[in-house]
Amino acid sequence: MSINEVFPNPTVKQVIFQIRFPNLFYMESKIIGDLQLKIMKEFPQSTLLFRRQLLFADIGPEVKLENISGDLEKEAGKKIWQFKSDKNFQLNVLTDTLDITSQYHKTYDLGGADKFRDIIKFVLDSFFEVTSVPIIKRIGLRYIDECPLPSKDNDTFRTYYNSIFPIDRFNLAEAKEMDFKTVIKKGEYYLRYIESLRKIEDEYKLILDFDGFAEHITSEDYLTVTDDLHIIILEAYEKTIKEPVYQYMRQRRES
Secondary structure, rough: OHHHHHHHOOOOEEHHHHHHHHOOOOOOHHHHHHHHHOOOOOEEEEEEEEEEEEOOOOOOOOOOOOHHHHHHHHHEEEEEEEEEOOOOEEEEEEOOEEEEEEEOOEEEOOOOEEEHHHHHHHHHHHHHHOOOOOOEEEEEEEEEEEEOOOOOHHHHHHHEEEEOOOOOOOOOOHOOEEEEEEEEEEOOOEEEEEEEEEEEEEEEEEEEEEEEEEEEEEEHHHHHHHHHHEEEEEEHHHEEEEEEHHHHOOOOOOO
């Protein structure tokens, strides 16, 4: 079946959109201020973060650490301009990366609800207006779902999911963890698909991780490509879940 409704209790827990682009060395001086003004109505909270990276260096026995520590610190960190919504989603901007992460949205583009697609378009249109970046090195759209498993046994699992797990060989009731991962090419796009059996807060769940991505795209095509990635992910999700999962998502969450 094709999903055409907004569920009150969706399995998706996090959705992430990301673009990578050529390094913009003038990000701080010429871009961030203009971008902040354009997106402020949706992202009123702003923070400058500094991400430190682990750096290994062979400095030799004759070099004193205090002489190079300043240079190492400068090389080992990245600035992150973070903008948060009053709702539960945020935007991170680096000199070569932009990502939007949401735990709020329940739909990508269906009517009658806040749409993740609208936020992507709002941010990216503003970003391209102030940067004029012509090429995107990579676009990614990722969904992470926590799916129910009322009873950890093979029969229940088969009722709920069309899974890749080899449960005929490895009984689910005996499994502490189980994982499957594949990366496949879908025309000009790619899909990384992961299934994981995990225990979360004393309950076993099936974690579905869909990461669709494309490479070397012109900026003007970003929304068309993102729509295509969403369709690929949606089709993969629909092939994995069965009717009991739809019933679970139609239930109202308890307060």
